Amino acid sequence: MDVLPDEDEAAIQATAEDFLAAECTPALVRAAERDAARWSPALFARIAELGWLRLCLPEEDGGDGLPLTHLAVLFDVLGRHLAPVPMHGTMVGAITLARCGTPAQRAILPAVGRGEARIALAIQEADGSWSADALALRGRREGDGIILDGAKSFVDGFRESTHAIAAFLLDGAPALALLESDAPGLSATDLVTTAKDSSASLVFDGVRVPASRIIAGAAPLRLLMDLAAAFLAAQMAGAARRATERAADYAKDRVAFGQPIGAFQAIQHMAADMLIGAEGAQLLAREAIWRLGEGLPATVEAAQAKAFANEKCLAACRSAQQIHGGIGFIEVHDQQLWYRRVAAWAHRCGTAREHRRTVAAALLDQQGPVRLDVPLVAE
Amino acid sequence: MEFAFDAREDSLRREVQAFIAEELTAAIREDIDAGELGVQFGPIATAFFDKVRARGWTGVSWPVEYGGQGRTAMDQFIIEEEFGRAGLRIGGAGTGAPAILASGTEEQKRAFVPGCIRGDIIFAQGYSEPGCGTDLAGIQCRATRVGDTYVIRGQKTFMTSAHVATHIFLMVRTDPASRRHAGLSILLVPIDAAGITIRPLWTIQNDPVAPRGTTYGENRTNEVFFDDVVVPASCLLGEEGDGWNVAQRGLSIDRVGARRYLMSVLRDEDIVNWLKKDEAPNRALRADPVVRDKVAELWIEGQVCRLLTMRSMTIARRGGDFVHEASAEKVFAPEHGVRATEAIGQILGPHAQLLSSSPEAVEEGVFAHNLLGAFQSTINHGSVQVMRDQIARKGLGLPRPGKRGETV
Numbered sequence A: 001m002d003v004l005p006d007e008d009e010a011a012i013q014a015t016a017e018d019f020l021a022a023e024c025t026p027a028l029v030r031a032a033e034r035d036a037a038r039w040s041p042a043l044f045a046r047i048a049e050l051g052w053l054r055l056c057l058p059e060e061d062g063g064d065g066l067p068l069t070h071l072a073v074l075f076d077v078l079g080r081h082l083a084p085v086p087m088h089g090t091m092v093g094a095i096t097l098a099r100c101g102t103p104a105q106r107a108i109l110p111a112v113g114r115g116e117a118r119i120a121l122a123i124q125e126a127d128g129s130w131s132a133d134a135l136a137l138r139g140r141r142e143g144d145g146i147i148l149d150g151a152k153s154f155v156d157g158f159r160e161s162t163h164a165i166a167a168f169l170l171d172g173a174p175a176l177a178l179l180e181s182d183a184p185g186l187s188a189t190d191l192v193t194t195a196k197d198s199s200a201s202l203v204f205d206g207v208r209v210p211a212s213r214i215i216a217g218a219a220p221l222r223l224l225m226d227l228a229a230a231f232l233a234a235q236m237a238g239a240a241r242r243a244t245e246r247a248a249d250y251a252k253d254r255v256a257f258g259q260p261i262g263a264f265q266a267i268q269h270m271a272a273d274m275l276i277g278a279e280g281a282q283l284l285a286r287e288a289i290w291r292l293g294e295g296l297p298a299t300v301e302a303a304q305a306k307a308f309a310n311e312k313c314l315a316a317c318r319s320a321q322q323i324h325g326g327i328g329f330i331e332v333h334d335q336q337l338w339y340r341r342v343a344a345w346a347h348r349c350g351t352a353r354e355h356r357r358t359v360a361a362a363l364l365d366q367q368g369p370v371r372l373d374v375p376l377v378a379e
Numbered sequence B: 001m002e003f004a005f006d007a008r009e010d011s012l013r014r015e016v017q018a019f020i021a022e023e024l025t026a027a028i029r030e031d032i033d034a035g036e037l038g039v040q041f042g043p044i045a046t047a048f049f050d051k052v053r054a055r056g057w058t059g060v061s062w063p064v065e066y067g068g069q070g071r072t073a074m075d076q077f078i079i080e081e082e083f084g085r086a087g088l089r090i091g092g093a094g095t096g097a098p099a100i101l102a103s104g105t106e107e108q109k110r111a112f113v114p115g116c117i118r119g120d121i122i123f124a125q126g127y128s129e130p131g132c133g134t135d136l137a138g139i140q141c142r143a144t145r146v147g148d149t150y151v152i153r154g155q156k157t158f159m160t161s162a163h164v165a166t167h168i169f170l171m172v173r174t175d176p177a178s179r180r181h182a183g184l185s186i187l188l189v190p191i192d193a194a195g196i197t198i199r200p201l202w203t204i205q206n207d208p209v210a211p212r213g214t215t216y217g218e219n220r221t222n223e224v225f226f227d228d229v230v231v232p233a234s235c236l237l238g239e240e241g242d243g244w245n246v247a248q249r250g251l252s253i254d255r256v257g258a259r260r261y262l263m264s265v266l267r268d269e270d271i272v273n274w275l276k277k278d279e280a281p282n283r284a285l286r287a288d289p290v291v292r293d294k295v296a297e298l299w300i301e302g303q304v305c306r307l308l309t310m311r312s313m314t315i316a317r318r319g320g321d322f323v324h325e326a327s328a329e330k331v332f333a334p335e336h337g338v339r340a341t342e343a344i345g346q347i348l349g350p351h352a353q354l355l356s357s358s359p360e361a362v363e364e365g366v367f368a369h370n371l372l373g374a375f376q377s378t379i380n381h382g383s384v385q386v387m388r389d390q391i392a393r394k395g396l397g398l399p400r401p402g403k404r405g406e407t408v
């Protein structure tokens, strides 16, 4: 049992922190928001050069084959600096393909490692449910392929993607389709979120996917959704931690009633709770990611992490706004970048209510007594 | 990162579980429950604890030369956790032994540590006074050096195990001219020294008494008076005037560990396992979406408590370089215990007010007795207010407040 980064993980974390602290400034984040593309291709290219995209891909797919915990620390740092790059969907998609894909599907992975292929996840639909039971997008067989008709929503990073992985129903059961983002019949409408990053609704109008691009079965979708929730929770924990540190720095300088506001116990205690919230989310996310890396069931752990992060990381960023007073509400001040992004992330890849429903089912609908240190397995 | 115990630790846990399942009979339990504070019992329980000791499950992480097993802190955690889950307190956390190991002379280590492990030396903790608890810099109980002795005069309060202890781990002021933490010292005082008077302070758990497993179920603590008590100067632990640091070294070891962790989280398991009972009211409650959401929320917080504890264990194993982490655990876990206790009451409804002696009490009234005790865990051993100060100042570098009326 050792829940802190080991030497390798800590080294990657330190390198990533140095790099993003220098390169991914608030100015760059703002520029990406203003740009029509809503992301930073230049930063993503640098990240690809540094090899972050390869790190946890299998060696036979051109990766370095390191444990998934290395991505846990990277998402933490990406979150700290609000990096406007499509790492989340790309890594979730790539690891799902590496684990569940056929050799033909895995052929895209070397290009992922080089930053040339970027993946968006099309899971949720118009009702916004984060659940495999809510799929309505349908595939019908035609020749040696599948024709998709329906719609998706909340597809983050679709604009910057080269590929999308869409969850759909095939003969009444869940399946995944790997398709090109410019596939004929696929059209996108931009959504405008509090994060002001890219998110879209998609319409599938007779989109053809060859059979070789289909991954059938509920398990791959389950893995993809667990990875998505856990990685996003890790990223939120990093963002909340940095928002807390920034607020503490502000509180050391800002003076009221003759003292730095950070000397007031009301501010100190709020800051302590912010830190605990971010650290709790970080530990939960890391445990889920470690289990995913070990090939262990992790649906409950991912749900725990995202449910906790949604509430506690948003609270930390909101308290950071409180500590900044009025200036936190003003666009030119950078602190709001953390608040707006975490406010969006708290609504992606499942709400607290949905994730707690998963945890409750694993706790209450199975036989036998529970113990906190004995992992629950979702049905 | 490695979020799992290793194979050896897993097998140790199974061995302890099997031992408890086999050896801890109802008769032994009765004998233990009839004793006081899990330290005084009859011959049946004594024989049981001899077997526990024979397995090497006490003083697990303490050095072999003083009667310990010289094993890892994680082994100790696992053993204490399994016994704790069975409602038994073993091991030695919370005794004076860690502080004696850290600051004692060779003679003191030999005189006290093996006895703490065998269970025939029991320390009561004598810190709090009527005038101070959280801020021990206010200690007034005096010890005056007279030749080869100290003469102690003053009063302590909330000295929980004084009525069953053999010794007091006593914090006194040895330098009358000193202020705050300077001038404090630790004395290891025999409880039967002439001039010590012990008077009970009955808690709100006394009538009726709390069932096993209650958080802060103690029915009694004590006031202790020192009326020119003379002890040999060799009772001094560490340097004279360095008592604050001597005590800190003992406390920080006491703060991480299985006992405090279990105290905060056991009721998360209790409510889930209770809801899973195959009876009509339990079935109806566990089908209620509101109950399900709340129970899941508590469970997730319980997982955070577990992970914060494991983080402290990790830091301790890596050399003990704590910044704010033990304080974070000490805020989140007890407050979670309180949130869980109160939420469970609202799930159970009116039954949650029924104490152990009441007809229709649920699970011997443990939920009601937790309502009476859980909040105490946010006050003792460093209150959550002071712990938050530590997190903010050490973890985030926020400044100390200015003196009253003083501006910066």
Ligand SMILES: Cc1cc2nc3c(=O)[nH]c(=O)nc-3n(C[C@H](O)[C@H](O)[C@H](O)COP(=O)(O)OP(=O)(O)OC[C@H]3O[C@@H](n4cnc5c(N)ncnc54)[C@H](O)[C@@H]3O)c2cc1C
Pocket (backbone or CB within 6 Å): A265, B124, B125, B126, B127, B128, B131, B132, B133, B134, B135, B157, B158, B159, B160, B161, B203, B216, B218, B221, B376, B379, B380, B381, B382, B383, B384, B385, B386
């Ligand atoms: C059942 C029980 C067993 C105990 N056992 C022992 C024992 O064996 N040995 C022993 O020595 N003591 C023991 N105690 C005493 C216990 O350690 C104290 O009660 C505790 O330290 C709090 O001290 P106090 O009661 O004097 O409260 P105070 O110190 O007066 O605190 C009152 C309130 O003020 C708050 N406060 C204090 N300082 C600050 C600050 N800087 N900022 C914000 N808020 C602050 C506290 O958090 C608390 O909420 C026991 C108590 C109980 C109830």
